[in-house]
Amino acid sequence: MKIGVLLKQVPDTETKIRIRSDSKGIETDGIKYILNPYDEFAVEEALKVKEKVAGSEVVIFSMGPARVVEAIRTALAMGADRGIHVEDTGLVSDSYIAATVLANTVRQENLNLLLCGKKAIDDDASQVVAMVAEFLNWPQVNIIEKLELNPDGQGAVVHRRVGGGTQEVYDVGFPCVLSCEKGLNSPRYASLPGIMKAKTKPLAVLKATDLVGDNKIKTEFVNWRLPPERKAGKIIQGETVEAKAKELVRLLREEAKVL
Amino acid sequence: MTNILIVAEHQGGLLKKTALELATKAASLGGEVEVALVGNNLTKVDKELGAYGVKKVFLLSNPNLERYNTEGFAKVLTELIQERKSGIVLGAASPLGLDLFPRLAARLKVGLATDCTELRIDGGQLVATRPLYAGKVIADVIFSGTIQLATTRPNSFAIKETTPGSKAEVIVKQVDPGSLRAVMKDQVKGKSEKPDLTEAEIIISGGRAMGNAENFKVLNELAEVLGATVGASRAAVDSGYAPHDMQVGQTGKTVNPKLYIACGISGAIQHLAGMRTSKVIVAINKDPEAPLFSKADYGIVDDLFKVVPALTQEFKKVLSET
Ligand SMILES: Cc1cc2nc3c(=O)[nH]c(=O)nc-3n(C[C@H](O)[C@H](O)[C@H](O)COP(=O)(O)OP(=O)(O)OC[C@H]3O[C@@H](n4cnc5c(N)ncnc54)[C@H](O)[C@@H]3O)c2cc1C
Ligand SMILES: Nc1ncnc2c1ncn2[C@@H]1O[C@H](COP(=O)(O)O)[C@@H](O)[C@H]1O
Numbered sequence: 001m002k003i004g005v006l007l008k009q010v011p012d013t014e015t016k017i018r019i020r021s022d023s024k025g026i027e028t029d030g031i032k033y034i035l036n037p038y039d040e041f042a043v044e045e046a047l048k049v050k051e052k053v054a055g056s057e058v059v060i061f062s063m064g065p066a067r068v069v070e071a072i073r074t075a076l077a078m079g080a081d082r083g084i085h086v087e088d089t090g091l092v093s094d095s096y097i098a099a100t101v102l103a104n105t106v107r108q109e110n111l112n113l114l115l116c117g118k119k120a121i122d123d124d125a126s127q128v129v130a131m132v133a134e135f136l137n138w139p140q141v142n143i144i145e146k147l148e149l150n151p152d153g154q155g156a157v158v159h160r161r162v163g164g165g166t167q168e169v170y171d172v173g174f175p176c177v178l179s180c181e182k183g184l185n186s187p188r189y190a191s192l193p194g195i196m197k198a199k200t201k202p203l204a205v206l207k208a209t210d211l212v213g214d215n216k217i218k219t220e221f222v223n224w225r226l227p228p229e230r231k232a233g234k235i236i237q238g239e240t241v242e243a244k245a246k247e248l249v250r251l252l253r254e255e256a257k258v259l
Numbered sequence: 260m261t262n263i264l265i266v267a268e269h270q271g272g273l274l275k276k277t278a279l280e281l282a283t284k285a286a287s288l289g290g291e292v293e294v295a296l297v298g299n300n301l302t303k304v305d306k307e308l309g310a311y312g313v314k315k316v317f318l319l320s321n322p323n324l325e326r327y328n329t330e331g332f333a334k335v336l337t338e339l340i341q342e343r344k345s346g347i348v349l350g351a352a353s354p355l356g357l358d359l360f361p362r363l364a365a366r367l368k369v370g371l372a373t374d375c376t377e378l379r380i381d382g383g384q385l386v387a388t389r390p391l392y393a394g395k396v397i398a399d400v401i402f403s404g405t406i407q408l409a410t411t412r413p414n415s416f417a418i419k420e421t422t423p424g425s426k427a428e429v430i431v432k433q434v435d436p437g438s439l440r441a442v443m444k445d446q447v448k449g450k451s452e453k454p455d456l457t458e459a460e461i462i463i464s465g466g467r468a469m470g471n472a473e474n475f476k477v478l479n480e481l482a483e484v485l486g487a488t489v490g491a492s493r494a495a496v497d498s499g500y501a502p503h504d505m506q507v508g509q510t511g512k513t514v515n516p517k518l519y520i521a522c523g524i525s526g527a528i529q530h531l532a533g534m535r536t537s538k539v540i541v542a543i544n545k546d547p548e549a550p551l552f553s554k555a556d557y558g559i560v561d562d563l564f565k566v567v568p569a570l571t572q573e574f575k576k577v578l579s580e581t
Contacts, residue, residue: 011392013393013509013528013529013532014528017392017395017396019396026392026396037510038510094370095361095371096364096365096370096371099361099365121392121393121509121510122391122392123391124373124374124389124390124391124392124393125373125391126357126361126373126374127361127364127371127373128361129361130329130358130359130360130361130362130365131361131362131364131365133362134333134361134362134365134366135365139329139330139440139441140329140358140362140441141329141441142329142357142358143354143357143358159447160354161354161504162354162355163353163354163455163456163457163458164449164453164454164455164504165448165449165450165502165504166446166447166448166449167446167447167449168326168327168443168445168446168447169443169444169445169446169447170441170442170443170444171441171442171444172440172441172442173440176440176441182503182506182510182511183503216403217370217403218364218368218369218370218371218402218403218404219370219371219372219400219401219402219403220400220401220403221391221398221399221400222398222399222400222401223398223399224396224397224398225396225397225398226395226396226397227390227394227395227396227397227535230535230540230554230555232552232553232554232555232558233540233555233556233557233558234556234557234558235547235552235558235559235560236557236558236559241561241562241565241566241569242569242572242573244559244561244566244569245559245566245569245570245572245573246573248541248557248559248570248573249570249573249574249577251557252518252539252541252557253577256518256538256539256556256557258461258517258518258538258539259485259518259574259578
């Protein structure tokens with residue numbers, strides 16, 4: 001089987017975000033980057049499928065500036081076979097354009113399965129996966145927390161998480177696009193030999209501007225700002241726990257009026 | 260003004276609250292508000308939407324749409340949007356909306372704004388406000404193109420009957436979802452009868468301080484009295500005290516309740532990411548230095564295993580009086 005993974009590099013969740021003075025983005029200097037956590041689940045799941053189906057290959061796709069090579073190398077060190085870096089200098093992008101370029105890249109590879117994260121934790125868009133699936137004209141199942149390959153290797157049964165602990169169980173044939181949720185697996189760490197090996201694994205570079213055609217962005221983010229700061233409120237005083245509880249209930253009803 | 264179409268979700272014969280929220284909001288934006296329900300046997304769904312400013316309700320019906328299907332729903336909604344020339348299409352940022360809308364946007368070749376917390380019209384065009392970077396940034400999304408799609412975070416808008424007594428016209432359409440590829444063959448219900456965290460109005464969450472799964476009982480008892488849903492921090496989930504489905508935060512759920520009560524949760528940035536838009540936050544922690552106190556509207560510095568049962572008693576008392 002040939003399995004692809006869409007991997008995005010994103011700012012570490014601890015990053016303190018500063019808004020650019022033109023209000024059109026964030027300051028990027030000093031940011032530490034990590035693999036998008038949900039995409040790590042996708043890499044791990046791809047490796048698990050590869051271990052089950054002899055002769056499989058795992059291909060990592062990542063679009064972004066030169067720095068994303070680092071993220072691809074990490075996935076290669078975990079055990080993926082090769083990487084494709086879609087260099088995006090000069091590309092005017094939104095989710096629609098990112099999905100257009102990624103779909104056009106994936107199309108060249110004849111994959112059986114494309115695994116992604118359920119969302120990228122920078123733009124929090126949850127758009128690229130379903131858009132790529134539509135552009136490829138493949139079925140999709142989003143937010144999966146279980147994947148069982150069919151014995152014939154032509155499809156899978158997947159569990160998709162919806163609200164209230166409920167799961168939807170889908171039958172899906174290959175090729176298809178699946179997006180991964182926490183809980184699907186525990187991503188492995190790259191071993192030292194893995195890291196050494198990754199340095200020599202193939203990594204191709206394509207230019208996003210060659211893959212976008214005459215498509216144009218559909219949305220634009222403007223007026224970037226910090227959310228209103230939440231101010232510290234009242235610490236409730238009282239002689240006993242009961243007195244504090246009573247005062248909190250009173251405040252919630254009379255002051256905050258939420259009950 | 261353009262036509263606004265709302266994709267309304269329904270469950271067990273009832274419209275979801277998000278449909279009423281979206282209807283109220285859409286009516287305030289101006290333009291004709293229309294609603295689409297997709298499924299089977301839809302005439303049984305209780306769909307009184309006229310009072311919320313909705314003019315037409317389309318029931319897109321087919322036996323193969325009994326269960327949710329991305330491609331089936333995308334196909335029949337694309338046809339309706341084109342027929343109605345809807346300029347704005349809205350849905351909830353729910354598991355269904357998050358899955359369906361990007362597929363729909365790609366099919367229509369138009370833009371989408373996900374998980375928005377505010378919508379307005381500026382110069383006849385939709386402007387959608389949404390958090391990104393886990394809520395550390397807010398930005399406005401503007402669109403190019405004639406159809407503008409947005410999903411909104413549950414509990415973002417008030418529900419109000421703006422045109423009491425009005426009736427919406429109901430139009431039944433037999434639709435063809437085409438051949439379906441990823442097919443739902445089963446639905447495994449969760450244990451909880453409570454609203455999902457993402458839709459809950461009151462949430463009581465427990466952190467590492469809970470110590471074990473059994474101790475969540477004290478939170479469940481308070482939740483019972485308040486009709487609340489119980490959540491957890493990642494530390495509680497990773498320690499095996501609660502299932503991942505209960506996790507609030509950056510790698511869990513983003514919630515937006517009226518009232519969020521955090522019990523024994525320190526207030527790490529990744530937890531805040533999931534609950535910072537709550538209207539009122541209460542922190543209960545025995546450490547007065549816990550970072551969450553600096554973001555909470557009300558705080559109690561004490562042992563949660565004493566405070567929570569006392570709260571349960573007090574709420575029982577006052578709620579039985581009113
Ligand atoms: C990539 C990434 C993603 C993450 N995603 C999430 C996420 O989605 N959600 C999330 O929650 N975290 C997430 N985290 C983890 C986060 O950084 C914190 O580690 C976590 O939120 C801590 O949980 P906690 O507050 O329950 O535990 P702690 O930080 O250990 O806090 C426990 C608190 O309980 C108090 N306490 C102890 N006993 C009592 C008592 N008897 N009564 C009252 N108070 C008591 C203590 O004073 C302390 O403040 C993520 C981290 C990373 C790196
Ligand atoms: N620039 C990118 N390069 C590779 N994969 C991406 C990129 N952007 C998004 N993806 C994939 O699409 C998923 C959803 O992203 P988003 O729609 O931005 O939330 C991510 O988890 C990745 O799997």
